[in-house]
Structures are given as C-alpha cells and as structure tokens.
Amino acid sequence: MSKITVGVLALQGAFYEHVQLLKKATADLAPEAGSPASQWEVIEVRTPQELERCDALVLPGGESTTMSLVAARSNILEPLRDFVKVHRKPAWGTCAGLILLAESANRTKKGGQDLIGGLDVRVNRNHFGRQAESFQAPLDLPFLGAAGQSDPFPAVFIRAPVVEKILPHQKGVQVDELQKDDTVVAPAKSPEGHAAQDAMADDVEVLATLPGRAAKLASEGRNIDADRETGDIIAVQQGNVFGTSFHPELTNDARIHAWWLRQVQSSLHRRREIEQN
Numbered sequence: 054m055s056k057i058t059v060g061v062l063a064l065q066g067a068f069y070e071h072v073q074l075l076k077k078a079t080a081d082l083a084p085e086a087g088s089p090a091s092q093w094e095v096i097e098v099r100t101p102q103e104l105e106r107c108d109a110l111v112l113p114g115g116e117s118t119t120m121s122l123v124a125a126r127s128n129i130l131e132p133l134r135d136f137v138k139v140h141r142k143p144a145w146g147t148c149a150g151l152i153l154l155a156e157s158a159n160r161t162k163k164g165g166q167d168l169i170g171g172l173d174v175r176v177n178r179n180h181f182g183r184q185a186e187s188f189q190a191p192l193d194l195p196f197l198g199a200a201g202q203s204d205p206f207p208a209v210f211i212r213a214p215v216v217e218k219i220l221p222h223q224k225g226v227q228v229d230e231l232q233k234d235d236t237v238v239a240p241a242k243s244p245e246g247h248a249a250q251d252a253m254a255d256d257v258e259v260l261a262t263l264p265g266r267a268a269k270l271a272s273e274g275r276n277i278d279a280d281r282e283t284g285d286i287i288a289v290q291q292g293n294v295f296g297t298s299f300h301p302e303l304t305n306d307a308r309i310h311a312w313w314l315r316q317v318q319s320s321l322h323r324r325r326e327i328e329q330n
C-alpha cells in the first residue's frame with residue numbers, strides 16, 4: 054500500500070501538538086483498519102514544496118491573522134487555496150484553522166486578513182470571548198460513531214470562533230458577504246479553478262453543536278440570535294473540508310484525529326480508483 058503524507062501547517066500556533074496526536078492516531082488506527090502506522094508520514098509544512106508532498110493537511114489553532122500574514126509572506130497562500138479548492142484534497146482546520154478555511158469571517162478589519170476558504174460558512178472570530186474566558190466542555194460527538202459513545206470528548210475552547218451562518222454555495226466569491234462591514238471573504242479562484250470549486254457544491258454538514266451555551270447567554274440577558282437556539286455550531290464538514298472551533302490538539306485524546314485519518318484514507322482510495330479508471 055502506498056504512503057499517505059499528512060501535513061500540518063507549521064507557520065504559527067499549535068502545530069507540534071497536532072503532529073504528536075496524528076502520530077498517536079496512526080498507531081491507534083493500525084490494528085483496526087489494516088493500515089500499518091508505517092503507511093503514514095506526518096510532516097510539518099512551511100513551504101509550497103512541502104505542501105505539494107501532502108495528501109491531506111491540518112491547519113492548527115493559533116492566531117489566524119498572524120498565520121495568514123506569514124502564509125502570504127511565505128508565498129504559500131495561493132498554493133493553500135489550490136490545495137483546498139482546486140485539488141480538493143482533505144483539509145482540517147481547528148480554531149484559527151477553521152477561520153482560515155471559512156469563505157467569510159466577521160469581526161475582522163477589511164483587508165486585515167486573508168482567508169483560504171473552502172467552507173461555505175461565515176465564522177465569528179472570537180465568539181466565545183477572550184483568552185481569560187477559555188473553557189473546556191465535555192462534548193457528545195455523534196460523528197465519531199462508536200468511538201464517541203464511550204466518553205464525551207474534552208473540547209478546549211480558546212478565543213474560539215463559532216460558525217455563525219451556513220452560506221448558500223456560490224461558484225465564486227461570496228458576494229453578499231462582501232457587502233458587510235467588518236467582514237472578510239475568501240477570493241474566487243482563477244477561471245480554471247472555477248470548475249473545481251464547483252465541486253464544493255456538496256452541502257455544509259453540521260457535525261456538532263455546543264448545547265446550552267446560547268441558552269446560558271440568553272439567561273444572562275445577552276443578545277441571542279434566534280436561529281442559534283439549538284446550540285452553537287462548532288464542527289462542520291463540506292466535501293473535503295472539515296473544521297472545528299475547538300482544539301483537539303490540546304488534549305491527548307486522539308479520537309477525532311483517528312476519525313479524520315480514516316476519512317482521508319477513504320477519500321484517497323476513491324481518488325486513486327478514479328485516476329486508475
């Protein structure tokens with residue numbers, strides 16, 4: 054079986070922690086999935102050349118403004134957009150990484166940050182408050198299937214974004230979002246990218262919400278958006294792109310990493326089958 058190379062964007066933030074957990078997850082997966090740990094290679098990604106070697110990519114938590122600035126200076130921003138939106142390889146963003154993968158982010162100065170895009174959502178960057186308001190919540194994550202049913206997942210939220218709105222899918226840039234104040238949107242891809250970006254036509258799926266928090270804020274007299282009553286959206290997936298508001302990399306629980314690697318594996322199988330036919 055050929056190697057699968059998983060990259061972790063290592064420009065800023067909690068990349069080292071992701072590398073460690075990915076390695077743990079590959080070892081955990083090995084016996085059950087007939088996928089020897091040696092099949093996987095986990096690398097840190099700082100350059101377009103390193104990105105090119107990757108079959109899948111994790112974008113860690115940290116500070117999304119800094120990350121996008123360093124990415125632009127390292128000339129890796131456009132290759133990242135190609136990776137996610139043209140080549141449509143699997144990508145997973147945690148916290149700041151989720152912000153970068155959103156097509157729209159608010160509470161951001163115009164021109165203050167570049168997005169990669171890939172998820173038709175609007176995120177609110179610091180929805181869960183400041184650093185001092187960080188918290189951990191036990192989460193029920195149904196998408197983990199049997200692995201998630203044993204124990205709740207210890208989710209860590211640090212200046213975490215929320216998915217505030219699922220946007221209608223658009224071929225190019227999210228034009229309505231462009232009109233809003235304090236909001237940045239991901240740029241459209243080049244014309245040849247458009248056909249590929251249209252494959253994003255997969256719907257955005259909500260994989261997890263944080264219940265109770267919206268109700269708690271409402272009870273404190275804070276303003277609550279009615280459509281958030283079912284809880285804050287904190288994990289979404291659209292085709293090849295997955296995003297979580299929280300930081301699984303800051304725990305030593307590798308269940309989400311293992312789940313995602315399985316997804317990577319099956320999407321690669323599908324891709325290789327298509328290429329062979």
Ligand code: GLN
Pocket residue numbers: 113114115116117118147148149150152178179211212213214
């Ligand atoms: N809210 C932060 C940002 O805008 C992300 C915080 C995090 O990754 N812990 O980048």
